[in-house]
Amino acid sequence: GAGVSQTPSNKVTEKGKYVELRCDPISGHTALYWYRQSLGQGPEFLIYFQGTGAADDSGLPNDRFFAVRPEGSVSTLKIQRTERGDSAVYLCASSHGGTELYNEQFFGPGTRLTVL
Amino acid sequence: AQSVTQPDIHITVSEGASLELRCNYSYGATPYLFWYVQSPGQGLQLLLKYFSGDTLVQGIKGFEAEFKRSQSSFNLRKPSVHWSDAAEYFCAVGSYIPTFGRGTSLIVHP
Numbered sequence: 001g002a003g004v005s006q007t008p009s010n011k012v013t014e015k016g017k018y019v020e021l022r023c024d025p026i027s028g029h030t031a032l033y034w035y036r037q038s039l040g041q042g043p044e045f046l047i048y049f050q051g052t053g054a055a056d057d058s059g060l061p062n063d064r065f066f067a068v069r070p071e072g073s074v075s076t077l078k079i080q081r082t083e084r085g086d087s088a089v090y091l092c093a094s095s096h097g098g099t100e101l102y103n104e105q106f107f108g109p110g111t112r113l114t115v116l
Numbered sequence: 117a118q119s120v121t122q123p124d125i126h127i128t129v130s131e132g133a134s135l136e137l138r139c140n141y142s143y144g145a146t147p148y149l150f151w152y153v154q155s156p157g158q159g160l161q162l163l164l165k166y167f168s169g170d171t172l173v174q175g176i177k178g179f180e181a182e183f184k185r186s187q188s189s190f191n192l193r194k195p196s197v198h199w200s201d202a203a204e205y206f207c208a209v210g211s212y213i214p215t216f217g218r219g220t221s222l223i224v225h226p
Contacts (some may be wrong), residue, residue: 004159033213042120042206042216043160056213093160103212107159 004108025094120217139207
C-alpha cells in the first residue's frame with residue numbers, strides 16, 4: 001500500500017527507558033506531523049516538519065521528546081527517560097505540503113506505547 | 117485559542133436510523149472545520165471539511181455537516197446509519213495544525 005506506515009505497532013517499555021517510534025510518510029509528501037492520542041482523547045499536536053526541518057515543535061511536552069527527519073522522508077520520534085504518563089497512541093500524518101493554508105493530512109495507524 | 121467541544125462521549129443508534137453528532141468550536145476567525153473517523157486499528161480518515169462557501173458540506177460515506185456560525189457549531193449528520201459506521205468520530209478546527217475534540221464513540225445496534 002501507499003499509505004503512511006508506522007513501526008512498531010505496539011511498544012511496551014519500562015519507566016526510564018528510551019524509545020524510538022518510526023514513521024514512513026506517503027512518498028512525495030514533504031510535510032509530516034506527529035500527534036499523541038491519550039485514552040479517551042483526541043489527537044494532540046506534537047511537531048510538524050516541512051522537509052527536513054521542524055517548522056513547528058510547539059506541541060512537544062518537554063525536552064524528553066525529540067523528533068528528526070534527516071532526509072526529508074522517514075521520521076523518528078524519540079522519547080528519553082520514559083514515564084508512565086507517556087503511555088498513549090502516537091500518530092503520524094503526512095501531506096503534500098504545498099503553499100496552500102490547508103493540505104489534507106493522511107494518518108498512519110499509530111504506535112501504541114505502554115510504559116510500565 | 118482554538119478549541120473544540122464534542123459533548124457526547126457515546127451515541128447509540130439502531131441500524132437504519134438517522135444520526136447527528138454534535139460539535140461546537142471556538143476560533144478567532146473564519147474557522148477551518150473537519151470531521152474525521154477512526155476505526156479500531158485504523159488511522160484517522162477525513163470525512164469532510166469546511167473552509168468557506170456553502171454551509172452544508174457533503175463528505176464521503178454519505179455523511180454531511182452544516183456550519184452554523186451563529187451557534188459556533190459544525191454537526192455531522194447521516195440519514196441512515198449502517199453497522200459499518202460504528203467507530204470514533206472526531207471534530208477538529210484549525211488550518212495546518214488542527215485542534216481535535218475528544219471524540220464521540222458511535223455504537224450501532226442491529
